[in-house]
Amino acid sequence: MSATTSAAVTSYSLKMKNVKLRRVIIAGVVNFWRNGWVSLAAALVMVLALFMIGSLLFSNVLLTSALSRIEEQVDISVYFSADAAEEEILNVRNALSQLPQVESAVYVSKEEALEKFRARHSANALITQSIDELGNNPLQASLNVRAKSPDQYEVIARFLEAGAYSSLIDKINFFQNQVVIERLSSVLAAARAAGLGVTLVLSLIAMLVVFNTIRLAIYTSRDEISVMRLVGASRRYVRGPFVIEGVLYGVFSAIITMVIFYPVTLWLGPATERFFGGPNIFQYYLSNFIQIFLLLLAVGIAIGVLSSSVAIRRYLKI
């Protein structure tokens, strides 16, 4: 008997929980709708925040692809003296490949170098003619060495300079490019750090603005909140609809932001492709549509719910 009663009580309280949840959601949606202008203002401020976060995402994609392109183009060439035998050069290559810092080391023979040179200047009759005139191959055999990261070229260069192979080597163009390479790698590092810092600071500012807007929206409802409390509503029951409104701000702003990004990326796409040589951001927007939307949705809902819950706390104390 008591078992059935307690089962009935449990099922009743479970049912009541569902009923409460439904009421809270309905109240939140209705409030969002009836507070039209306030909701719109809060959602639009959040659109600004999400737009900024989205823009940072896009610019990060462009920056990263531009940086990796630049990094790929950095390498050093080791030129060997004319009397170095091919076997010895291949030995150097093998030794280099063993180094943990080296990504790749490619051998370019004298003949290949000449072929490339001819191909590059095939349009220039004067150069081709002078090469033919010269009779023998004036170019040197070389190794193109690529490091895993730009700041490791110096180690590689020192290895070659100091090692047993130094007698074979005519010159290493690292020391000619050293200043440029070092500056580039420090610029890359700084750009990354600055990008991250700016992202964090701007996102923080945007979130504070959103938080204040939602706080203001809740401030206008403070009398209602106290009435609800005095009528006997529990804290959670009063807070619920405001949290739902926070969720709705997030959902609507994420949708609006995605809609705004369509023409913006369409317009900027070709320009960014030309300037950064990176992916077309409109293509990126289309192919990552769902991921970007989910990210903005998650950020928007998180900011909305957090702001609402924090902002309402002081008015619930009654």
Added chain:
Amino acid sequence: MIYFDKVSKIYSPTSAAVEDVTFTIEPKEFVSMVGHSGAGKTTLLKLLLAEERPTSGKVFFESIDVHRASRDELPQIRRRIGSIFQDFRLLPQKTAYENIAFAMEAAENTDEEIANDVPQALELVGLVGKAHHFPHELSGGEKQRVAIARAFVNRPDVILADEPTGNLDPINTREIIGLLKKINNLGTTVVLATHNYDIVNSLERRVITLEKGRIVRDDKRGRYVI
């Protein structure tokens, strides 16, 4: 049922809103609290609702010290006390029906109970035709009647009315007091704070007179005498 035990509420050292107040209210009583503005009537009601905390003393609702009630207990107590205010305090974004239904939702009533009781409450206060009007579409008297329906719909043990007729004309005043009497006749305790002579004198019920935060008179069938 309601017991104030040596309650003081001091906002600043020079002015005490309520000082050393002790009284008891029995079930089914209709008590008027009278006194000038600032005599402490509203403060006493706020103390009972735990809207304010006393500086010293205790306030009991039945056997519960309302200022020591837990987070979960306090809403339970408030559901048993219906409140009516001079400025109505309806929820502006909700219709008359929804305002009344909100009190029932907050008290965790089922949908069936709400659908059944809210129309009854509207009928009691004579506002069936205005169920779906928003507060700003109602007159002062109508708003106060919605507020009474909201206070009464959970069948509370007590109704606290703080100057309920302060913003109303004599005809509406008479109607509101009539409703309170009707609710009292149904068995609900009513505590009415007012400074309206005519109401108090026509009621011929218990009158507690406050002056500068202290009880100066407590008459079983009192009149407004200050």
